[in-house]
Amino acid sequence: MSKSIKIRKGLDIRIKGDADRSSVEAPLSSTYAIKPTDFHGLVPKLLKKVGEPVKAGTPIFQDKYREEIKFVSPVSGKVQEIKRGAKRKILEVIIEADKDISYEENSPVDIASIDRDKAKEILLASGLWPFIKMRPIDIVANYTDTPKSIFISGFDSSPLAPDYDYLLHTRDKEFQAGIDILNKLTDGKVNLQLRAKGGADAAFTQVKKVVANKVDGVHPAGNVGPQIHQIDPISKGEVIWTVNAQDVAIIGKYLLTGKYDASKLVALTGSEATNRKYYKVIIGANASDVFTGNTKTDNVRYISGNVLTGSQIEADGYIGFYDSQLTVVPEGNEYKFFLTSGWLGLGFKKLSNNSAYPSKVLGPKKFDVDTNLNGEERAFVVTGEYEKVFPFDIYPVHLVKSVIINDIDGMEKLGIYEVAPEDFALCEFVCTSKINSQEIIRKGLDVIHSECM
Amino acid sequence: MKFLRKIFDNAHAKLNKSEKTKKFFPLVDSVDTLMFTPNHTTKGGAHIRDGIDLKRTMMFVILALIPCLLFGMYNVGYQHVLANAEAADWTNVDMFLHGAWRVLPFVVVSYAVGLGVEFIFAIKNGHAVQEGYLVSGMLIPLIMPIDTPLWMVAFAVVFGVVIGKEVFGGTGMNVLNVALTTRAFAFFAYPTSMSGNNVWVSGFSDLKAAGNLNVDAVSGATPLGDLASFAQDEPAYSTLDGFIDNGNSLMDAFWGLYPGSIGETSVFAILLGGVFLLMTGIASWRVMFSFFAGGLAMALVLNQVAGEDVYMQLPAMHQLMYGGFFFGMVFMITDPVTAAQTNSGKFIYGALAGILGILIRIVNPAYPEGIMLAILIANVCAPLIDHMVISGNIKRRLKRVKTA
Secondary structure (H helix, E strand, C coil), X not given: CCCEEEECCCCCCCECCCCCCCEEECCCCCEEEECHHHCCCCCEEECCCXXXXXXXXXXXEEECCCCCCEEECCCCEEEEXXXXXXXXXXXXXXXXXXXXXXXXXCCCCCHHHCCHHHHHHHXXXXXXXXXXXXXXXXXXXXXXXXXXXXXXXXXCCCCCCCCHHHHCCCCHHHHHHHHHHHHHHCCXXXXXXXXXXXXXXXXXXXXXXXXXXXXXXXXXXXXXXXXXXXXXXXXXXXXXXXXXXXXXXXXXXXXXXXXXXXXXEEEEECXXXXXXXXXXXECCEEXXXXXXXXXXXXXXXXXXXXXXXXXXXXXXXECCCCCCEEEEEECCCCCEECCCCCCXXXXXXXCCCCCCCCHHHHCCCCEXXXXXXXXXXXXXXXXXXXXXXXXXXCCHHHHHHHHHCCCHXXXXXXXXXXXXXXXXXXXXXXXXXXXXXXXHHHHHHHHHHHHHC | CXXXXXXXXXXXXXXXXXXXXXXXXXXXXXXXXXHEECCCECCCCCCCCCCCCHHHHHHHHHHHHHHHHHHHHHHHHHHHHHHECCCXXXXXXXXXXXXXXXXXXXXXXXXXXXXXXHHXXXXXXXXXXXXXXXXXXXXXXXXXXXXXXXXXXHHHHHHHHHHHCHHHCCCCCCCCCHHHHHHHHHHHHCHHHHCCCCCCCCCHHHHHHHCCECCCCCCCCCHHHHHHHHHCCCCCCCCHHHHHHCCCCHHHHHHCCCCCCCCCCCHHHHHHHHHHHHHCCCCCHHHHHHHHHHHHHHHHHHHHCCCCCHHHHCCHHHHHHCCCHHHHHHHHCCCCCCCCCCHHHHHHHHHHHHHHHHHHHHHCCCCCCCHHHHHHHHHXXXXXXXXXXXXXXXXXXXXXXXXX
């Protein structure tokens, strides 16, 4: 019962800096880090002290409130540092890597012969569980839930997104193994969404035990949020799990080999990056291995992820757990005279979804965009602009406002269970009043999580 | 531009030295951000942002108002010449200069008083000055009769900004359109200076007193005033055709060389701005379209039921050309803050205002201009309309749970 859907509302952000479809093996980093901050709402409980040796696959911390969820070291070595922030919050657990990786050895899993509880047990014990996220709330899934279905997006439509067909190329078997175990976790379907136009890699097209849906249209067509909304919408009390396609292959690899080999491809993108291609790294790698020598200037912003939802990192920061992309864009920390490049200029070079700039029709094919806010934060004035890029049957501004005034009843009615912060990324981008709606929605989800679930 | 930048940086540095001067930060900041898009970068959330900001949005509305402003200036001079027996030899340039001389003080007073109030609130509440008043400040002069005393304008502006906007929390929070609140205040507080036959032509009363008035040619009334007089004992014209043939044809109404509020008379100038606003996407076509459709439908209905009523017999399109209908359609009803915010709500909202506007205007000739009141009523209804639309959406979502 595969479906074919179309995302009409949205926006493909055309910026410079695509990655070429070629890959290099990044050198093994000297340090790796797992960042508890990558997992929203997680309170980590450390399992290893500084100086203790670990192998790839050895748990280094766990969720304080859901202790079965373990987070494991991606490489072997020893715990070098536990980096803490304000109120001693753990920001990074840094592992000093060995020259050669030694793994926790487990036996490969015969997926056909295991039941749901056993499947959960394997995923939890091996540190693979954090790859599975849940909607609503958009956090690491609850192992006590049984989701009504599981969603995997087979492509990424965000700006400068890595090509999933390239990421998954030749990983057919691993991807299938991952799909197989996900099938054990739900009574419903495992949904895989592919682009309606253009072919996909064999890993996607040949895979079995999934419902392959076709998605046509503009970003956020590749996000699971709008896909779920049209294919199998979430109502209060329902749960859907989502997994990134590349992470499915990592799960699969463990099942086939018994080793936690979290190597994956990340794309280096962005107008300020050179040597833009795919780098083979291990999860938690130090991004300086990729950035060094590959950026044009110093006044740049390093982002793990894409420009809409990624998180800012230092030049020697660590790649985010879920990210398959690194982006380098120029910082926009300079004043712009209003008539030339500022707010009242002709603005042929300014990227905008608003017809008040000629960019939509007359601008260059691809824009060079910096991180300037292009204005100041204001009250909501302009209406209708969120709706143009928000492909949900939900009133986005009213939902945001209900969160601002902490109206739980309002949030529930207006559809907070169906959205994640990333679904508001485009709204945030187009907002004339420069309101950080992703942050607001995250706060709303936190309230719902603590009050209603 | 480095030179200019230095001045602002120095000013900020000086202000920051003591707590006392710090509160005047909004003053410098607002001029600074007017001259330069600030160097703020994104913190959290999307790392890149759309080029649009509220300043550009507001400034585009002001740009759209310029044809009305310029035409208004010319028309003020033109009407003055018609009325002034001693000004028969004035050239077009003279007319424009006379108009500019009369209109610019309105603009200055409107901005000075309005922004003054905004600054006081910004300093008191410690926030930046938001751009909302930039547009209101230009709208207010354009919807005033030319002979309104400036002190009345000033009072009305204070009322409009304080009661219409700041008590609700400032830009983006107001329920009523600020410019119309201002006009409504002036209209009801000083009715003799805001309506009647003596206020629409520059210097009309003075000319009358000095005996220089071209009595035969000019009555001083607006076309709507003339039309409304059909319902009274002494109509200005004996028949509708008499009215139309006396310089009040459809095209005359379109070009707009007749007495009226400063910027509202020329449908041509208004539509220039309207097309600009639609092309740049600043104004909502949904609201504009439904307002027009609502007004036209109401006028057509009244045509049908007119019977002996001469005023109602005026053809619908001709009816719409007069008064503030088009000005309201392009610049007032489209104010996003006070309009309905949902896309389907916008249709209902616009249509409601259009229907009410023509209904009030024609059926209640005590208010020859019903558009102002209609838009204010629609403003009040907008949240209700949105509520209905959103309730529909909520019900749809709940239904899904039940059927599932």
